[in-house]
Amino acid sequence: MKIGIIIHSHSGNTLSVAQKIKDRLAAAGHSVNLEQVTAVNGDPKEARNVQLKDIPDTSKYDLLIFGAPVWAFSLSPVMKLYLSQLPSMQGKKIGCFVTQQLRFRFMGGNNAISQMKKACQSKGGSIYETGIVNWSHKQREARIEEVVQKLGEV
Numbered sequence: 001m002k003i004g005i006i007i008h009s010h011s012g013n014t015l016s017v018a019q020k021i022k023d024r025l026a027a028a029g030h031s032v033n034l035e036q037v038t039a040v041n042g043d044p045k046e047a048r049n050v051q052l053k054d055i056p057d058t059s060k061y062d063l064l065i066f067g068a069p070v071w072a073f074s075l076s077p078v079m080k081l082y083l084s085q086l087p088s089m090q091g092k093k094i095g096c097f098v099t100q101q102l103r104f105r106f107m108g109g110n111n112a113i114s115q116m117k118k119a120c121q122s123k124g125g126s127i128y129e130t131g132i133v134n135w136s137h138k139q140r141e142a143r144i145e146e147v148v149q150k151l152g153e154v
């Protein structure tokens, strides 16, 4: 299967999880690309006026995994804008994950996942799995492994 892992990552946490998911899927024999969505001005202080710079094309993939950080108890504005402008994803399987600093998923993680799910479903995609990594969790590595395993079973 041709799989695209498309992420926004400002400080590298989401990227490091995405890399592990990529390695897992590649080891299972899939063709996997990891691509990053970027903004013209990536400064979080400019988050209200976000304009996209690198806009990965989803059409070449059979299955998509989107990853992003939580910003201000919400999905990062860069990923929010990116998902909103995507073409139809009718019939595609989609996984979503977010990383967040705070320990509890009600501090933005659940909300961000729900925003991602809605955005993908509104384009006809069907969600197969989601995951949240709380970066300050004592068992962070175990949580990352859980998310990698869940999203890596396609």
Ligand SMILES: Cc1cc2nc3c(=O)[nH]c(=O)nc-3n(C[C@H](O)[C@H](O)[C@H](O)COP(=O)(O)O)c2cc1C
Pocket: 008, 009, 010, 011, 012, 013, 014, 015, 044, 068, 069, 070, 071, 072, 073, 074, 099, 100, 101, 102, 103, 107, 108, 135
């Ligand atoms: C502008 C901004 C707002 C943030 N807001 C939240 C938040 O509401 N809740 C939370 O748990 N973490 C918050 N964080 C922390 C990030 O979600 C966390 O560090 C994440 O893992 C960063 O991912 P990245 O390294 O891929 O950019 C915020 C970070 C930034 C830069």
